[in-house]
Amino acid sequence: MSGDDTADSTVLDRLYETVDSRRGQDPATSYTAKLFSRGTAKIAQKLGEEAVEAVIEAMRGDKRKLSEESADLLYHLMVLWADAGIKPAEVYAILAAREGISGIAEKEQRKHTSGGN
Numbered sequence: 001m002s003g004d005d006t007a008d009s010t011v012l013d014r015l016y017e018t019v020d021s022r023r024g025q026d027p028a029t030s031y032t033a034k035l036f037s038r039g040t041a042k043i044a045q046k047l048g049e050e051a052v053e054a055v056i057e058a059m060r061g062d063k064r065k066l067s068e069e070s071a072d073l074l075y076h077l078m079v080l081w082a083d084a085g086i087k088p089a090e091v092y093a094i095l096a097a098r099e100g101i102s103g104i105a106e107k108e109q110r111k112h113t114s115g116g117n
């Protein structure tokens with residue numbers, strides 16, 4: 001955590017609030033507003049591109065570039081959440097509910113409850 005972060009406000013929460021406040025703003029002065037104006041498919045496409053760029057840097061082993069691409073990826077994920085009307089707290093709640101549950105145990109349980117998917 002940076003010095004500015006508290007239990008109630010992380011850099012991601014603040015980024016989300018900034019992103020969400022750009023709805024309906026001028027696309028000429030805000031990149032986020034420009035993304036919103038281009039629609040969900042474009043936002044999703046940008047997220048996919050940033051994910052691929054992060055994967056490429058991971059495979060290259062360039063930690064600094066992977067960190068930068070990760071920041072781009074998280075920014076575009078915040079735009080996608082805002083576009084979809086999802087609040088960070090909703091995602092945090094899902095993560096919190098999973099705390100302490102092994103991914104392997106969860107997958108085993110899913111096999112028994114959803115026919116193996």
Ligand SMILES: N=c1c2ncn([C@@H]3O[C@H](COP(=O)(O)OP(=O)(O)OP(=O)(O)O)[C@@H](O)[C@H]3O)c2ncn1[C@@H]1O[C@H](COP(=O)(O)O)[C@@H](O)[C@H]1O
Pocket residue numbers: 015018019022029030031032033071072075
């Ligand atoms: N964190 C970010 C952030 N990360 C990346 N980017 C932008 O994301 C873009 C990604 O680069 P690309 O080359 O893939 O995009 P592009 O070629 O311009 O776009 P396309 O033509 O492909 O659509 C760049 O223009 C980056 O500046 C961001 N833009 C904004 N933010 C945050 O959002 C806030 C609000 O920004 P504005 O909406 O621009 O005011 C800023 O203060 C920052 O905190």
